[in-house]
Amino acid sequence: MCSLSSINCIKGLGSQLSTGEEFSLTDNRLLCKQHYLELIHGQCKAKTKRVRTTFAEEQLSVLQAHFQIDSNPDGADLEKIANITGLSKRVTQVWFQNSRARQKKYQGSKKSRASGGGNDRSGSATNNSGRSSTTTMESIPGSPGCDDGMMFPTSVTTSADDIDKPMDSMMFSE
Amino acid sequence: MCSLSSINCIKGLGSQLSTGEEFSLTDNRLLCKQHYLELIHGQCKAKTKRVRTTFAEEQLSVLQAHFQIDSNPDGADLEKIANITGLSKRVTQVWFQNSRARQKKYQGSKKSRASGGGNDRSGSATNNSGRSSTTTMESIPGSPGCDDGMMFPTSVTTSADDIDKPMDSMMFSE
DNA sequence: GGCTAATCAGTAGTAACAAC
DNA sequence: GTTGTTACTACTGATTAGCC
Numbered sequence: 001m002c003s004l005s006s007i008n009c010i011k012g013l014g015s016q017l018s019t020g021e022e023f024s025l026t027d028n029r030l031l032c033k034q035h036y037l038e039l040i041h042g043q044c045k046a047k048t049k050r051v052r053t054t055f056a057e058e059q060l061s062v063l064q065a066h067f068q069i070d071s072n073p074d075g076a077d078l079e080k081i082a083n084i085t086g087l088s089k090r091v092t093q094v095w096f097q098n099s100r101a102r103q104k105k106y107q108g109s110k111k112s113r114a115s116g117g118g119n120d121r122s123g124s125a126t127n128n129s130g131r132s133s134t135t136t137m138e139s140i141p142g143s144p145g146c147d148d149g150m151m152f153p154t155s156v157t158t159s160a161d162d163i164d165k166p167m168d169s170m171m172f173s174e
Numbered sequence: 175m176c177s178l179s180s181i182n183c184i185k186g187l188g189s190q191l192s193t194g195e196e197f198s199l200t201d202n203r204l205l206c207k208q209h210y211l212e213l214i215h216g217q218c219k220a221k222t223k224r225v226r227t228t229f230a231e232e233q234l235s236v237l238q239a240h241f242q243i244d245s246n247p248d249g250a251d252l253e254k255i256a257n258i259t260g261l262s263k264r265v266t267q268v269w270f271q272n273s274r275a276r277q278k279k280y281q282g283s284k285k286s287r288a289s290g291g292g293n294d295r296s297g298s299a300t301n302n303s304g305r306s307s308t309t310t311m312e313s314i315p316g317s318p319g320c321d322d323g324m325m326f327p328t329s330v331t332t333s334a335d336d337i338d339k340p341m342d343s344m345m346f347s348e
Numbered sequence: 349g350g351c352t353a354a355t356c357a358g359t360a361g362t363a364a365c366a367a368c
Numbered sequence: 369g370t371t372g373t374t375a376c377t378a379c380t381g382a383t384t385a386g387c388c
Contacts, residue, residue, distance in 0.1 A: 052365055052374055072358080094375060097358075102373085104359095226358050226381055249350085267350095268382060275353075276380080 055095075059085040063092070067099050229269075233259040237266070241273055 055063070062085050066073065073081065073096060075089075082092040229237070236259050240247065247255065247270065256266040 050364055050375060054366095054374090075357090091374085093357095095373095098374065100358085101360075228359085228381090246351085265381085269380095271351080272381065274351095278352095 053087070053091055055087075059087060063095055063099075067096065071096065071100055071103065227261070227265055229261075233261060237269055237273075241270065245270065245274055245277065 062081065066077075066081050070077065078092050078096070079089050081087075082089040085092065087095075236255065240251075240255055244251065252266055252270070253263050255261075256263040259266065261269075
């Protein structure tokens with residue numbers, strides 16, 4: 001069924017399907033609401049599917065290198081990294097978000113993976129009497145927890161398409 | 175090797191590039207963290223970034239408990255609550271501001287994201303009551319024992335790492 | 349100074365895809 | 369089925385603008 005949130009479409013934000021919503025475009029003239037809206041608005045670039053970016057090795061290298069330095073870059077840095085890698089800023093942001101989550105998840109449980117349900121949410125915290133950082137003005141949060149030397153999976157899946165981006169030209173011109 | 179003397183430029187970055195660990199960002203440049211950040215930011219710029227506080231359960235309990243009593247405490251009360259929780263006054267203030275806004279927003283519409291469908295808008299329900307306290311509250315000195323229902327989400331995210339800040343004795347004197 | 353309303357941005361959870 | 373990773377969403381802390 002095709003009842004999706006047309007608001008996103010109108011807003012031009014992500015124009016993304018809600019969870020579980022599918023397009024059954026059986027033949028080639030079966031329009032869902034979004035397609036209909038597309039016709040109306042003309043420009044509403046709807047995506048039928050979620051596009052899963054496949055990072056190239058060089059992109060991953062750059063991202064990981066930056067992640068070591070700063071796992072939580074601000075907007076400007078994000079844009080710069082996006083520029084370097086040729087990725088969009090949004091994709092770069094998502095990668096950093098996921099990487100932070102990954103780091104959290106893997107920190108402390110790097111056992112040789114059995115298939116067990118490793119639910120190491122590190123709950124505890126029943127009583128550590130607060131003391132959250134009260135840095136209000138300007139400071140760097142500091143990498144949370146043990147920042148190991150990056151041994152997360154992070155595999156590259158042999159990108160099918162080759163990207164030719166100026167990966168090295170605008171780097172450091174001193 | 176990256177022997178730069180401006181380590182104080184980066185305050186408290188925990189991610190170690192210890193033992194002279196460099197990393198290559200591009201084809202032939204090896205940079206350490208300090209050099210890298212300087213190149214990126216032009217110079218020793220203390221990065222202004224939002225630090226998102228993660229409240230501990232006890233802190234949240236205290237805040238919520240007080241919110242029930244008085245959702246708009248004045249400066250003195252704010253400071254007192256800040257003392258109790260170990261948070262800064264500013265953070266406490268912001269929490270109350272956001273909580274008031276949350277209450278307004280959520281009053282009457284409980285939006286659960288479990289499986290689509292329920293767009294429940296027929297609200298009222300600015301009530302509290304009920305909810306035999308599940309919030310574990312321990313060892314907060316002077317905290318009121320009555321912590322009672324909160325109809326907003328307000329989840330606690332159990333910060334995994336204990337941040338030791340030496341703020342046990344530098345409370346705000348009054 | 350304080351407040352509200354709007355906005356920005358980060359985290360946790362989860363679904364969607366891909367490979368094993 | 370499981371594991372890994374990208375993308376998305378909901379919630380919420382922090383900031384800003386405007387007002388009193």
